[in-house]
Amino acid sequence: MQLAPLPIVVPLTAAAVLIIIGKHLHRRIMDSVAIATSAAVVVLTMALTFKSASGVIVYWFGNWRPLSPSHFPIGICLAIDPIGAALASLAALLVLVAFIFSWSYFKSVGALYHALMLVFLAAMCALSLTGDLFDMFVWLEVMTAAGVALCGYKSEQSQSLQGALNFAVINTIGAFLSLTGVALLYGATGSLNLAQVGRTLAAAHLSEQFVTVAFLFTVSGFLVKSATFPFHFWLADAHAVAPTPVCILFSGIMVELGLYAIARIYWIAFAPGGQPCPKRFDRYSW
DSSP: OTTTTHHHHHHHHHHHHHHHHGGGSOHHHHHHHHHHHHHHHHHHHHHHHHHHTTSOEEEEGGGOOOSSTTSOOOSOEEEEOHHHHHHHHHHHHHHHHHHHHHHHHOSSOOHHHHHHHHHHHHHHHHHHHBOBHHHHHHHHHHHHHHHHHHHTOSTTSHHHHHHHHHHHHHHHHHHHHHHHHHHHHHHHHSOOBHHHHHHHHHHHTOOHHHHHHHHHHHHHHHHHHTTOTTSOHHHHHHHHHSOHHHHHHIIIIIHHHHHHHHHHHHHHHSOGGGOOOTTTSGGGGO
16 A cells, blocks of 8 residues: 555655755744644544554565565565554644644744654654564654654753753663664564564574563663653653643653554564464564
8 A cells, every 4th residue: 555654754754845945934834834744644644544444554665575474574564553553643633733732832933843743753653553673663763862852942941951861861771772672583583574573483482581581672662662660750851841742742642652562562573472463463574
């Protein structure tokens, strides 16, 4: 389905355009472009939600699909199920609401704010829709980079910089732990496709200790993002200093996305008994 990558491509393209020509545009034009872009993403993600209700949508970038079920997937895919698409729709809707609120919230604002919000939107949509484990880590980091910049947007205030620094340090530690988990799984399975990782783990009969350690490392970054105890220390500082439209995203969707990512990793790759979910996600890897 050719619509599949558009919720990621559209906001990234709009963000790039605003960065390039934003200084030549009137504030209201930038607001309008951002609102129109997020509204378009809402429509796209809702269409994917309804379309995926009849079956998981698998989209291979560059058409790099496995030749057969016996071949390991080397390409990157989107694996869109109704829950992930619905979360992407919620993220786009909240960004739309945040942009509308920003219309009167900021007395003056530059293109950087709109671009960061759109990059944040693209990362949230990608995290919801991807079927690749390393891709999940990459988009987690894109979310972190945009979130830190948005948290410290009022950089003239020392409190904003302190809150952004706290955000950055704790989330970076979680990201390093997650990358370690991804490396362990790649070393053990030879693949980064979530469904293929699940199949290989189920067939390899690795020790429970290794699987447990790999899982805990992998989900650490997402536990930080979801502000789950004891990884929640950044959230209070971030909410205290971030602009109100940004706080809408931190509490309204970012925490939920962290939990969803953990659930997706667990049920596809680490399901009870080492068995992946074969019915819903069988087409992930070919």
